[in-house]
Amino acid sequence: MTTQRIPRTAVARPRVSFTWADVFGPLAIGTVVVAVFIWLYQEGLASLTTVDTGLGSLASLTGVVASDLMLLQVVMLARIPQVELAWGHDLLARRHKLLAYWSFWLMMAHILLFTAQRLGRVGGWDGAVMYELYIHESWLLAATVGTIMLIGVVITSIRAARRKLRYESWHLLHLYSYLGLALALPHQIVDGADFHRTWVIVYWWTLYAVGLALIIWCRIGIPWRRSTKHQIRVAGVTHEAPGVVSVHMRGRDLTKLRTRSGQFFIWRFKDGPGWTRGTPYTISAAPDDRNLRVTIREAGPKTARAKHLKPGTKVYIEGPYGTMTEQRRTHPRMLMMAAGVGITPIRALLEDTRYAPGEAVLLYRYTDHHDAVLAGEIDELARMRGVEVRHLVGPRRHDGSWIPTATRLSDADALKQLVPDVADCDIFVCGPTPWMKSVERAATAAGASRKQIHTEDFAW
Template identity: 45%
Template sequence: MTEQIPNISPPAFGVSREIPSGSPFKKQRLNAALVRCLCAVAFCAGLLFFVYLWVHDGAIVNLVAKPEGPLKYPGTLTGLISADLMFVQVVLMARIPCIERSVGRDRLVRIHRLSGFASLNLMLAHIVLLTTSYVVRDGRSMLGSLWWMIAEWRGMMLATLGTVLLVIVGITSSRAARKRLRYHSWHLLHLYTFLGIGLVVPHMVWAGSEFKRPWTQVCIVGLYVVTLGSLLVFRVAVPVLRSMRHRIVVERVVEDAPGNVSVHLRGRGLDKLRAQAGQFFIWRFRDGRGWTRGNPYALSAPPRGDVLRITAKEVGVNSSRLRMLRPGTRVLFEGPYGRFTGESRHGRKLTAMACGIGITPLCALLKDLDYAADEAVLLYRASSENDFVLRRELDELAQERGVRIVYLPGHRARGRASWQTEHAGEEDHIALQELVPDISEHDIYICGPDAWGRSAADAARRAGAPAKHIHLERFAF
C-alpha cells in the first residue's frame, strides 16, 4: 500500500460551508423521491388493472367450476402479469430523463433484470399451465394441445416467434453468458426484446377473453402505444435531435497512461444539456464501419462550457478505436444519464473508492464538488503503479484542494470478494475504518467492476456508513 498525504494548501475552489437545508440538492432529492413514489404507484396500478381484468372475466368462479379451471385460470393470470412486466421492461429501457435521474442507472438495471427474468418465467408458466389445462379438458397430448393452440388461436404464430426471441434474450442475459459476450454483441441481441414483446402482446387482444370488451381493448392498445412511444421518443427522436443541435465533434485524443486514452469533445450550447460530473453518455463516433454501436463512457472531467471529456481503457474493439479518432469526427450521443452526482450528497465529507478505469467519474466529481481541504479522501486500487489513470490530475487535486489520496497497487484478491489487493491481511471493513476513521460521516462514492463495487459497498456499510450515504456505480451490463 502506498499513500500520498499532500501538503495542505487553500483549496482552489469550494469554500468550506455547511450545505443549507434549503439547498437545491435537498429540493432535488425531494423531487427524486416524489418521482420514485409515482413510479411505484404506476407499477401497482398497472398490476391491479390486469388482476381486475382477470377477476372481472369470471376467473375466480371458473377456477373451481370447470375441470380445467385450477390450471387454466392461474395460467391466464401468469400471462397477464407477464405482459405487465413486459411493459415495465420497455419503460425502464426507454431512459425517460426524470426516471433515470430519480432512480439511478444502477438501480434501474437491477429492476430491469429482475422484471425481465420474472416476466420470462411467468410467460413460460403461462404456456405450460394453459397447455396442461387443455390436456385435462380434451384428452390431447401435451404436444397435441400445444400445436392446436398455435394453429387455431389467432396471433399465436406471432406469439410463438416472440416467445422464442424472448427466451434467447433471457439466456444471453444470464451472468454466465454476459461474461462471454462483448458489450455491443450483447446489446444487439438485447434489442430483440422489443421485437419479441411486439410479437407476443397482440395475441392477448385477439385471443384473450379478458379483452373482448371495447374499453379493455382501448386500454391495452393505449398502454402499448404509450410504452412504445416513450421508447421511440427518448431512445431515438431525442438523441437524434440533440446530436443535430449540439454538433459534438472530437477535438483531440490524448494517451493518459498505457492502454488508456482521453477523448476531448467540443460542441455548441452544451451547457443546455445540464450534464453533471459523474454522469455518463452513450457515444457513437462516426469514424467508419461499425459506428452505429453505442458505448457508455462517463465524463472524466466536469463539463466546462462547450467542452466535454471521456476517458476509457482499451479492452475491446470499440474502446481500442478511440485512439484512432481524428479531430473533427462527428459524434452522436444519448444522455446525460445517471444520478452518480453531487445531487445524491447528504453532507460535506466524502470518500471516493475507485478500481481501475472506475476513477473517471470520480475524478470529475472530486474536481466539481465543494469540500474543504480535510473533507475528501480517495482510495484508488489498480493492478500496478502504471495502471493508475489520470494520476497527474489526481496529484494536482491533492496539492490544490487537499484531497487525501491512497493508492493501492496490486492484483485483486483471490478466492474472496474484496475491494482490497491480494496481499491485504485485514477484513475489508476494518481496513476501511483505519483508512477513514470518520467514515460514518462521509458520503461514499464507489465506481468499478461489479463484484469489486459490491464488496466496497458492503465494507462501507459494515464500517458504519448509512446506506443512504453509499452511492454505487458499477461497470456492468
C-alpha cells in the first residue's frame, strides 16, 4: 500500500455554486404543469359535465401525466453527470422510485377509466369491446404489451420480490422498462384526444426525443468514450478477508475522470458471459493518475467471479458517481463510521481528505476480527495522519441498533460517549442500509443535524 501525506488544513465552508443541474427540479415540475395545461386547453373542465365524457377526459389526464412521470423517472437515472454530482445517486434513486409508483398508479387509473367509459356505453361487460379497445385498435396492442412489461417491472421492484432476486437478475429485468415505455407511449400521440394540434404533437415528440437522447448518451455514449480513452485493465487481485478481495486496476490519464474518494463506479469486467451487466462498487483507495482499486465482498455468482479475475482483463466503467466526498464538509471535525465492507469508501476518505491530526475519528464496527476488512491499512493510515480509531467488535445488540452488545447505553448516548463533540462534526457513514439508518437516528438524537450526515445508499 502507498499513501500520500496530505496538507493538513482546516476545511472551509464550501461556497454554494449554481449550475444547470439545479434547474432540473423546476424543469421536471414544469413538464407536469405543461401536461395538465394541454389537457385543460384541449378538453377543459367542460368535459367533466357528463359521466361518459368525464370518464374519457379523466382517462386522458391520468394518461398524459403518467407518461410524463414515466419519462421523468427514467431520465432521473439516466446518469446525467451534472445531476448525479449535484443530487447524489441515493437521493435520485429515492425520487425515481417515488415517481415510478405514482406513474404506475396513474397508468392503472388511465386504463380503468377508459375501460369504464367503453363498458358504460354498452351497459355492461363485453369481451368484444375490450378486444377492440386494447388489442385491435391502432397502437393499442403495443401499448398493452408495454403495460404488461411495466407491471412486471413494478412487481419485481417490490421489496419482498427484490429480496428473492440477485442484483444482476433484478437489473436485467428492470431494463425491460425501457422497452415497455417505448411500446406504451406512442399510442397517445396517434390515438389521444389531447394530441390533435400540431404544436402539442411537436412538444411531446420533442420531449420523448430529448429523453431518449439523454439516456443513450449518458448510459452508453459517455461510458464507452471514457472506457475507451482510459484503457483500464485489471492489474491484480488480493485477498483481504474471508469472502473479500481487492481488485487493483491500472489505466491512463485517470485524473481526467476527476474521481474523488468516496465515489463509486458501475464496473464491468470483461471476464466471460454476463460481463455486460454492471455492478456498483466504491473505490477503496485514493485515486491517482494510474491506479484505481475496489474491494468486493462475495454476495452471489457475479461478485464471486472477482477473485478469479486475471491481470489484463479489460474493464468498462460508468462514473464516477456519488456525493459522499470531502466537498460535502462544512466542519473542521470529521467523524467516519463504517460497518463491514462499508469501510471501503471510508478508507479512501481517510487517505486523502484534508484534516489535521486529532480532527478525525473513525468508528469501525464488525462482527469479529475475520470481518475486519482493510484493518491493517486503516491502522497504518491512522498512525500516519493522527486519526483516532475505535474498533467496535461484536454482533449488533438488535436490528435497530448500530452498536455491539457490549454496552447498555442507548444508541445516542453511546455515540456521545465515544465522540463527545459529535454535534460539531461532519459525519460520513457507510454500511448496510438498516445499520446506516440506525446511525442517522443516533446522530440526530445526539444533536447533529441531518445536513451533517453524509451517506451513499447503494440499496436497490
